[in-house]
Amino acid sequence: MDTENDPHTQPSQPLPGGEQIDVVYGVGAQPDTSCTPEHLHVCFHCSGELVYPLDWSEEGPRHWRVVLRCPECESRREGVFEQAAVEHLDDELDRGSSALLGDLRRMTHANMSEEVEFFVRALEADLITPGDF
Structure with a gap:
């Protein structure tokens, strides 16, 4: 071009x-209506499913201009999408956030359990003294 x-x-x-x-x-x-609602979170370049919005603005009563970025291949695209597509993207982002929070809770619990185990072993072996505090 x-x-x-x-x-x-x-x-x-x-x-x-x-x-x-x-x-x-x-x-x-x-407005770009060729992209179905279930595909805004999917990268047009690498098909990665982690695409997220960098910026958005209203483009009328039922359309949004959205700048999207794929963290896997660094591709970016901007388009005007229907409300339903943007709502579906928002649902996908909420679902991803919930999954991340669940993983964080599990990892935090596992790490804390391990720390408690080490602390109990150290107490039982008399490896912790008042001077450690």
Whole structure:
């Protein structure tokens, strides 16, 4: 694509991380409805399922402009999506957050159990003295 002579392109827009992207504006562009609701969390490039929004703004009563990022391949895309697709993405993000919190609780419990075991063994072996505190 020749971005220098295209009136719908603003070349080299800086992103917060210092990266540069070309922004392409369509003439009379319609919202991107080709992406079904269950796919916004899936990367268009590597099919990773960890895509998350970097930024979003309302684009009318039932559409949102969303900047998406894949942490697996660093791909980014921006599009205007229907409310249902964005709600589905939000549900996926909530589900992922719940899974992470569950994993954190299990790991914290396992680590604390291990620490208690070590402490009990040290007490039983008289390895802990008042000077340790």
